[in-house]
Amino acid sequence: MEPTTRIQREARPESMLLNMGPSHPAMHGTIRVMLELDAERILSAEVEVGYLHRGFEKTCENKTWFNLLPYTDRLNYVSPLINNLGYAMTMEKMLGLTVPERAQLIRVLMGEMSRVSDHLTCLAAMAMECGAFTVFLYMMKAREFLWEAIEFTAGARMTTSYIRIGGVRADLHPDWRGAVATAVKETRKVLKDVSGLLDGNSIFLGRTRDVGILSKEDALSYGWTGPCLRSTGIPYDVRKAHPYLLYDRLDFEVPVGDRGDNYDRYSVRMREMEQSLRLLEQISALIPDMAPLAGGPAVEPAEAIRRSRRQRVEGPVALSPNLEGSEMDRLAGLMAAGGVGVPPKESTYTTMEGLISHFLFFMDGKGIRPPKGDVYFSVEGGNGEVGFYIVSDGTDRPYRLHLRAPCFHIVAALEQLVRGRLVADVIPTFGSMNMIGGELDR
Amino acid sequence: MQELAIAFAVFGIMSAVMILVNFLLGPRRPNPAREKPFECGSPPLQASIGPVNLPFFLVALLFLLLDVEVVFFYPLAVAFRGRGLAGFAALCVFVLVLALGFVYAWKKGIFRWS
Amino acid sequence: MSGFDYLTTRLETAIGWGRKFSLFQYPFITACCGMEYMSAACAHFDMDRFGAGLTRFSPRQADLLLVVGTVTHKLAPVLRTVYDQMIEPKWVIAFGACAVSGGIYQNYAVVQGIDRIVPVDVYIPGCPPRPETVLDGLMKLQDKIQEQPQDWRWGRKP
Amino acid sequence: MGPETLIEEIRAGLGDAVESVSDSHGDPVIAVKADSVRPVLAALRGAPFDYAVLLDLTCVDFAAGEGRLELVYHLYSLSRNVRLRINASVPAADPAVASLVGLWKNADWLEREVFDMFGVRFDGHPYLRRLLTYEGFEGHPLLKTYPWRLAQPRIPLKDDE
Numbered sequence: 001m002e003p004t005t006r007i008q009r010e011a012r013p014e015s016m017l018l019n020m021g022p023s024h025p026a027m028h029g030t031i032r033v034m035l036e037l038d039a040e041r042i043l044s045a046e047v048e049v050g051y052l053h054r055g056f057e058k059t060c061e062n063k064t065w066f067n068l069l070p071y072t073d074r075l076n077y078v079s080p081l082i083n084n085l086g087y088a089m090t091m092e093k094m095l096g097l098t099v100p101e102r103a104q105l106i107r108v109l110m111g112e113m114s115r116v117s118d119h120l121t122c123l124a125a126m127a128m129e130c131g132a133f134t135v136f137l138y139m140m141k142a143r144e145f146l147w148e149a150i151e152f153t154a155g156a157r158m159t160t161s162y163i164r165i166g167g168v169r170a171d172l173h174p175d176w177r178g179a180v181a182t183a184v185k186e187t188r189k190v191l192k193d194v195s196g197l198l199d200g201n202s203i204f205l206g207r208t209r210d211v212g213i214l215s216k217e218d219a220l221s222y223g224w225t226g227p228c229l230r231s232t233g234i235p236y237d238v239r240k241a242h243p244y245l246l247y248d249r250l251d252f253e254v255p256v257g258d259r260g261d262n263y264d265r266y267s268v269r270m271r272e273m274e275q276s277l278r279l280l281e282q283i284s285a286l287i288p289d290m291a292p293l294a295g296g297p298a299v300e301p302a303e304a305i306r307r308s309r310r311q312r313v314e315g316p317v318a319l320s321p322n323l324e325g326s327e328m329d330r331l332a333g334l335m336a337a338g339g340v341g342v343p344p345k346e347s348t349y350t351t352m353e354g355l356i357s358h359f360l361f362f363m364d365g366k367g368i369r370p371p372k373g374d375v376y377f378s379v380e381g382g383n384g385e386v387g388f389y390i391v392s393d394g395t396d397r398p399y400r401l402h403l404r405a406p407c408f409h410i411v412a413a414l415e416q417l418v419r420g421r422l423v424a425d426v427i428p429t430f431g432s433m434n435m436i437g438g439e440l441d442r
Numbered sequence: 443m444q445e446l447a448i449a450f451a452v453f454g455i456m457s458a459v460m461i462l463v464n465f466l467l468g469p470r471r472p473n474p475a476r477e478k479p480f481e482c483g484s485p486p487l488q489a490s491i492g493p494v495n496l497p498f499f500l501v502a503l504l505f506l507l508l509d510v511e512v513v514f515f516y517p518l519a520v521a522f523r524g525r526g527l528a529g530f531a532a533l534c535v536f537v538l539v540l541a542l543g544f545v546y547a548w549k550k551g552i553f554r555w556s
Numbered sequence: 557m558s559g560f561d562y563l564t565t566r567l568e569t570a571i572g573w574g575r576k577f578s579l580f581q582y583p584f585i586t587a588c589c590g591m592e593y594m595s596a597a598c599a600h601f602d603m604d605r606f607g608a609g610l611t612r613f614s615p616r617q618a619d620l621l622l623v624v625g626t627v628t629h630k631l632a633p634v635l636r637t638v639y640d641q642m643i644e645p646k647w648v649i650a651f652g653a654c655a656v657s658g659g660i661y662q663n664y665a666v667v668q669g670i671d672r673i674v675p676v677d678v679y680i681p682g683c684p685p686r687p688e689t690v691l692d693g694l695m696k697l698q699d700k701i702q703e704q705p706q707d708w709r710w711g712r713k714p
Numbered sequence: 715m716g717p718e719t720l721i722e723e724i725r726a727g728l729g730d731a732v733e734s735v736s737d738s739h740g741d742p743v744i745a746v747k748a749d750s751v752r753p754v755l756a757a758l759r760g761a762p763f764d765y766a767v768l769l770d771l772t773c774v775d776f777a778a779g780e781g782r783l784e785l786v787y788h789l790y791s792l793s794r795n796v797r798l799r800i801n802a803s804v805p806a807a808d809p810a811v812a813s814l815v816g817l818w819k820n821a822d823w824l825e826r827e828v829f830d831m832f833g834v835r836f837d838g839h840p841y842l843r844r845l846l847t848y849e850g851f852e853g854h855p856l857l858k859t860y861p862w863r864l865a866q867p868r869i870p871l872k873d874d875e
Binding site for chain 1: 795827
């Protein structure tokens, strides 16, 4: 049993070494916390990460700018649309693009829905690990409604790849208002129930109040951002500090905690969900209804192919991801010009130029080729500042793509937070950090 | 006496069946990893667990004491069935004495792991 | 079929029936599929209707190893140890494209499919699979358990 | 306060340590010599500039073209709500730079990750070991020389291709 880890070498001979290993319900499967115990008290802890290091940054260096979008969904897989947003906006900053107004509105709508589902999942897991299984079931139910609203438009519940470089993939589903309204109503009902269950609950308070306290200076020294930093009292939110999209035109507050303990992280996330729901309502009011499809009934794709064998086919083809008819005339509102987005699919059936441009977009060395240089841009993710640092050498593949993962810095403080506490305190402290393996280990 | 024999027979057979069924139905594929303790999948950090701290031992003793007390309730209840209040009073004395011991241990700080 | 065989086949169906509706699962969750596992296991899609709702977080008490998400090379020994420490009879479900075949991560870090580490009974494709696909995969495993012959250790070998 | 005045202020404060100043899409970037990274960042963390948060530390491998690795530090000043990016080049042959563990607490893990992925040695780091990969993993994956799909399994896998 030769000591390979630091904790084995530095541990006192009589203390007990315990593995809170990767395959542990409260460790979300990807973190190993090694504890040096004196009865129940933790003398020192060592955190081992990297169990979900999937080589994201190396893979991106071998994928084209457009093809690596699905990888950004799987970074913070609890709020995938916000990663899409971060990557797309960093690229737009590098390419110097302006996204059409409607696409920006849709992006804010989708981003906020993704943020609420992120907080729901985090608090559900934290509450379940403290024993409140009912809260877990309630919050999963609320998240189902949110995912349904996202799936209506993006086609997928979670890994959507919906927000693209230059805009969004498709227009909103015709009755998206109903879906978003029910999602907001259900989530509000669940938030009321959960705050009733947990806010005054003496067991939950006993497990989280004054447990895992981090001071302002330490939080900044660890590079904390997002709800965890705000729980210590510093109101830093990227949406307010560096407004992007339409956040400067929308009115929402930034909730702040006072002691920076587990309970504050919980209550900041609960209040932040309320703010995001308010944002959803404001945005739903701002988004105009879709213009009805102009022109006669659209041609089915198979029919268009058959006709195109005899002569050029004029008129729209009924083809779009949510099968709501031709997308060509809606593209102006959804995707920036300049050959950044995928050309409309139906033009491949009707015109030779459309076929060639669609093919060229995906060919090696052709697609999106930003100028040489590097760029950094960050958005407010579920855990904090999600930043993309991209170095491009002018080819169609990134030379270097680095993600600034917020929960990497938050989990770095775990060793200090649990030292001197009891073993049972590791669970709520780790739960309130919302560690997401995909983002932490990249 | 006869009920006692029946009780032992029934319970004995039931426990035997439960043990043997596992031996009969479960396929047996021994492997070295199964003997080692389950440490969340990671290699254990210590070859063997050292001396256990005192508080664990004290709490275990206290639990044993109160658990045995609960086990005594069954025969006491059966024995005092016809006695009415007097029997119940004897039972209360028994519980009271043990409760005193429990409160004493609590005040001595058996649960306060400094 | 001699009388004795008739008896054991009837007993096997009874055992198969008993096992398939009381699966204690060990959720070996690592990545994004875990979010979809939460939806499949919770009230909306409710895996418990199939008797597989009770999650046991110790391999000693679990007979279904549900590998959910990406298994990286760093995690491979952990998965192998957990599989070895499970009680017999045990089954393994590979949940999601990464567990089935390494999925979209074909690089130095990810094991290209967990059947290189542990024998897998049912593969559930999808990245992540929809909860309905998960329940369908579970039903396929239950059919497999129902048909599985019991090795009686005497008489015929399966 | 636009980036220009900010750069002047930093140039005045740090003087010769700043090799060059550039602008990437509107964000100020200063290039610094490798051996003066710690003093420059300590100064930037200090009073006048007040860059309290080390947002991120990463590395870019230019070994093939220019034979160097470029370390990129992102700093953020909370009070002045301003970001700054500091590039420091280290020779690809023997990449080493002073560690920032005393200044910021997240430097510990950030530097361990850059060491793990690029092989840059951070002098003065208390526990410089691999963070994301595992013991016995040879080579540094994010270097351009490391092949994309070269796996190093920890346990024997069935029918290795």
